[in-house]
Amino acid sequence: xxxxxxxxxxxxxxxxxxxxxxxxxxxxxxxxxxxxxxxxxxxxxxxxxxxxxxxxxxxxxxxxxxxxxxxxxxxxxxxxxxxxxxxxxxxxxxxxxxxxxxxxxxxxxxxxxxxxxxxxxxxxxxxxxxxxxxxxxxxxxxxxxxxxxxxxxxxxxxxxxxxxxxxxxxxxxxxxxxxxxxxxxxxxxxxxxxxxxxxxxxxxxxxxxxxxxxxxxxxxxxxxxxxxxxxxxxxxxxxxxxxxxxxxxxxxxxxxxxxxxxxxxxxxxxxxxxxxxxxxxxxxx
Numbered sequence: 001x002x003x004x005x006x007x008x009x010x011x012x013x014x015x016x017x018x019x020x021x022x023x024x025x026x027x028x029x030x031x032x033x034x035x036x037x038x039x040x041x042x043x044x045x046x047x048x049x050x051x052x053x054x055x056x057x058x059x060x061x062x063x064x065x066x067x068x069x070x071x072x073x074x075x076x077x078x079x080x081x082x083x084x085x086x087x088x089x090x091x092x093x094x095x096x097x098x099x100x101x102x103x104x105x106x107x108x109x110x111x112x113x114x115x116x117x118x119x120x121x122x123x124x125x126x127x128x129x130x131x132x133x134x135x136x137x138x139x140x141x142x143x144x145x146x147x148x149x150x151x152x153x154x155x156x157x158x159x160x161x162x163x164x165x166x167x168x169x170x171x172x173x174x175x176x177x178x179x180x181x182x183x184x185x186x187x188x189x190x191x192x193x194x195x196x197x198x199x200x201x202x203x204x205x206x207x208x209x210x211x212x213x214x215x216x217x218x219x220x221x222x223x224x225x226x227x228x229x230x231x232x233x234x235x236x237x238x239x240x241x242x243x244x245x246x247x248x249x250x251x252x253x254x255x256x257x258x259x260x261x262x263x264x265x266x267x268x269x270x271x272x273x274x275x276x277x278x279x280x281x282x283x284x285x
Contacts, residue, residue: 009188064091
């Protein structure tokens with residue numbers, strides 16, 4: 001079974017959390033550091049150096065802000081923490097950025113007990129707000145965000161980026177997402193990760209239970225999603241076969257099993273720009 005595409009969803013969650021600051025921020029997903037496959041999950045560049053952002057998860061922001069995101073299925077490790085700091089330093093070196101003008105944010109779903117224990121043994125860690133742990137004393141200003149501990153009122157998009165939503169929570173997410181820009185990948189990941197809960201809501205709709213107008217419209221759209229994904233997958237395979245003649249069975253299987261049209265669109269971009277089938281396969285990992 002294909003894994004849920006959490007990282008595009010996270011990028012959209014961050015954009016929506018900081019929508020009031022979009023005029024002073026530039027969002028870049030999966031920034032490629034070098035010609036080799038070294039990527040930062042989310043890079044947020046604060047355009048105006050003297051602007052103060054009051055949003056709770058962004059008070060730490062400097063000019064360049066590097067994010068590392070761990071999906072609900074993954075645990076964050078001390079090695080992940082060090083790797084993110086290395087990404088920040090490498091970005092600073094390659095782009096002539098003052099290290100003091102950078103910040104690092106590590107985002108996890110569940111409380112990272114081992115990581116926080118390590119950080120407390122090395123630095124000062126303050127739980128400044130529910131779900132926000134500020135690390136003082138490291139080279140780059142750092143915070144750890146624990147999404148399950150954040151306030152849903154203040155951080156709706158991050159707190160609901162989970163695979164254990166109730167029917168009520170899932171309905172709120174779908175309703176809040178309708179008509180908004182930058183929520184397609186987010187909603188797809190949430191629904192994919194909470195498929196059983198989504199199916200329960202769908203069965204209620206079929207049985208005549210009145211749902212919200214936005215939720216009903218979502219189900220109408222969703223019925224056509226598998227067909228869209230299948231068509232995109234077939235087109236992508238044709239592109240790869242035409243460009244490289246032969247596609248490895250593992251790569252072909254990954255494409256055929258992908259049900260996220262947004263992810264397939266992203267892969268199509270890689271297919272058009274990559275120089276080898278091996279380079280393309282690396283982008284799927």
